[in-house]
Amino acid sequence: MIPELGQFSLILAFCLSILLGTLPIIGAARGNVLWMNLARPLAAGVFVFLGISISILAYAFVTDDFSVQIVAAQSNSLLPMRYKLTALWGGHEGSFLLWTFMLAGWMLAVSIYSKSMPIEFVSRVLGVLGMLCFAYILFMLATSNPFMRIVPLPPADGSDLNTALQDFGFIVHPPTLYMGYVGFSVVFAFAIAALLSGRLDAAWARWSRPWANVSWAVLTIGIALGSWWAYYELGWGGWWAWDPVENPPLITWLFGTALVHSLAVTEKRGVFKSWTVLLAILAFSGSLLGTFITRSGLLTSVHAFASDPTRGVFILGILGIAVGGSLLLYAIRAPLMKSEFGFGLVSREVFILINNVLLVVSAASVFLGTLFPMVYQALTDDLISIGPPYFNAIFVPLMMILVLFLGIGPMSRWKRTSTTYLLQQVARVAVASLVIGVVLPLIVLFEFSLSATISVALAAWIVLTIAKDIANKTANKKSFAKGLRSLSLSYYGMQFAHAGIAVMLIGVGLTSYFSSERSVLLAPGESVALGSYSFQFEGSESMRGPNYIADRATMRVTRNGAPLPNLYPERRIYLATGTPSTEMAIDAGFFRDLFITLGEEKENDAWTMTVYVKPFVRWIWLGSIFMALGGTVAAADKRYRRLRQRKQDQAKETLTSMEPSVS
């Protein structure tokens, strides 16, 4: 009976979303304030009923209600409580409900933190989000009902959560990724609302910016968590595999990064307006495309959701109406937008344009590489596969060029910057970065490698240009501390995020080229050396976990003879399904990770195992944390909360937007 209540609640949310997707938008078009004012309560209603619905589904998981199909498929009575709860998003239906619930959450946030925007605009934004909710819930009700029962004979126990998912990473990665993904729907809704109203001005950009920054920050963390999880759980020691399902979040992230920058130009300078709108649509399309690829089984990947063509057709329909419709709207409305300010060939506008071009080209090449095998097959009936070499060959050089400009961009000024001034600013910094790039890896790692030199030099370039820029900006203040206080939060956010790129670069560069590993067969008492580390196999024992049995090896680790903490890699057999699984043991460190994966048992208690040393691998994720912090700090800038300023702008913009400038 209780799951049916969840279903009923989902249907109620569906009905409210129909109203939300229509009345406020019609109201805004006709100037009907009553209808516009329905937007906020309706958004709250959709949120509440989706909340009830997902809570009931969670309750079914927690209480082992195996009469519900997805509980039986994804859970088991032996499963620890935290995984019972999170098994909710272990499959297609539940994770889609989570996705929709998060959209409703963002929608509620917009309806709360939009008091200073005109009601006409808010009702359009919420209306667009309501349409998306409507489409998603319709999709669930029609093709993937999470509350489907197994009648009349429910199984006595569930078939268990995929063992690869029984891990902390699974608890945090999907919700964070969805949260970031869905956040771009909000920015998209802002863009569509602006297109609908024909009012694409600085105010629109300023309203969207905090949302774009926060979504971008959450998406950054979501992707980083996925990478970290893959690194320690999948056991390959890799942190990025260019998997077809990893790529859409990256595509969205690249568009999102371009959008965050281009919004800045639109807000400050009133240029790139139509381009910014297009980026908002593209970032959103990236997130929908990700859903489509994951759910339709279109591409072969490690992220296996059951493949079902009807679902694919449905999502493609949503994609077609949402993206196709908004691009059409864009085509009709964009020509009305007119950029008002000119700018010189060397100016911050141009540097951000370069940033945008590089990011969009990267996104397009990742997109191409991801879909090309399928496109090729669709056109020729032949099959082809594209692996990491393609992506690395294209993506890495593009990112290097981007980083070079990243150093110069923040130093340049709007409108016009003198080339000599810029050169003068960065000449010494460039030389210093090169020196650091050559010397530092030699000192730390006693080894020369061109790739390490390039990564370290580029990282130094970022850090030094940031330092130089801060020094310049505080130079004419009374004291350095006072100078620092005079800089805005959005400035700090930007520099923080840029510094994150430097940290990540070091991680990527050094891990990729200085990692070492050995696969060996060790009998108890034998040891293997890797660089200055030595791993001695003490022996293995059998043990029992809550829902698995395991063989656990004890490895004594030393560095140049000095003892380090022991490591205990495991080989588990999960009881419900009999699936074997490898649990690696990691000694994580700031400068290096050591980790061991256990292979198979051979004669005389000997085991095959692989030991890895990965220098600086943590920096990859540390850099992502920096970036996300930067995005959040920038969104917290008080500029976005300055009510009076806004009111003035609104008055001004209402006047100008009455008549879109015609060329």
Next chain:
Amino acid sequence: MGKIKFYLPAVFFIAIAILLWRGLYLDTRTLPSMLIDKPMPPFSLSTIEGSPISNVDLPNQIFLLNVWGSYCLPCLIEHPTFMRLNEEGAIPVVGVNYKDRNDLALEWLETNGDPFTFSIEDLDGRFGIDLGVYGAPETYLVDADGVIRYRHVSVLDETVWQEEFIPAIAELRAESN
């Protein structure tokens, strides 16, 4: 023209959407190579021991081409199968040491045994691109004329050998007789 350009994104999107729609009805579960029924791509590389090697050195009979690496844990799982095939002289197995380090590769073969007629060294993965390799392990079945006839992605254990490769090889042998 001024206004037409704003329709370009929509046009692009429609083209992509049509391809995606078409893609839904394609079978991508199996991952055959683009090179099925095409000759092995020409190569001129060296074996991991350092002697030069090219297409002419390939066996003049049906053989397996196995993509492996010392970093690849699943390769350890399929390794006994290749060892057995080699011991029984069932079929020659040529290795492609994919994006590995030479010293690690040699050490790996020393530890686990070397079932390969020889292993082609593909340090930077360029040969892998030509072959359309997704990642180690992968195994290709090549006929006596050097034409790729079958591709198996991921571990080739005894079951896969019995169920996929033995019939495929029998078919090839029947064809050539």
